[in-house]
Amino acid sequence: MTRLVPALVRAAGALLPRGQRDRYREQWRADVDGARELGLNPLGVAFGALRIARREHRPVVVPVGVPAPALRLRGSTNIGAVLAVLVPANLSGGILLLLQEPVRRRRRAAGHAASRARRGAPPASPPGPARPARAAR
Incomplete structure (x- = not known):
């Protein structure tokens, strides 16, 4: 030793x-x-x-984007400044997730349609409420 x-x-x-x-x-x-x-x-x-x-x-890594001001305020006692950085950062993440969901649905539907076409199956009807049949005249 x-x-x-x-x-x-x-x-x-x-x-x-x-x-x-x-x-x-x-x-x-x-x-x-x-x-x-x-x-x-x-x-x-x-x-x-x-x-x-x-x-x-270790080399110094310079933070970019939302973490940059958050790291500068790490030891801050000014709660208003800390909240001004953290609240929009958290909200923006949730908003991005909400915006991605319609895109995911469209991609998923396009993928299903492509796989149905490869199998030779007829195209599926679009999702939504069923339309009532028209009466014959």
Whole structure:
């Protein structure tokens, strides 16, 4: 275990950009050395350093669309601003689902008609209420 902790700190430092490696490695070594005095497990501190380095190593993803203002307001205490972003976002999702349903029905009907035509079956009558038969004159 005594060899594993410094190896984890070195691995964590290797994940960082070159300009930050020395500063973080020095800080993490000091944290690992002082962990026992505080009653902490040095291995846990080393794994924490590795976790931080992995998070810093990832490329930054820029949010686009509705999540962008929502993420900017993540720590906001202004409830009005938060609601102004989240309510339209949630409503727009429901509206899109409602608008997609007629399109799905048409596609489904077209697919059924095409499969009936391939089988040689007569075309189905359009859905809806049955029309009364006309009286003969």
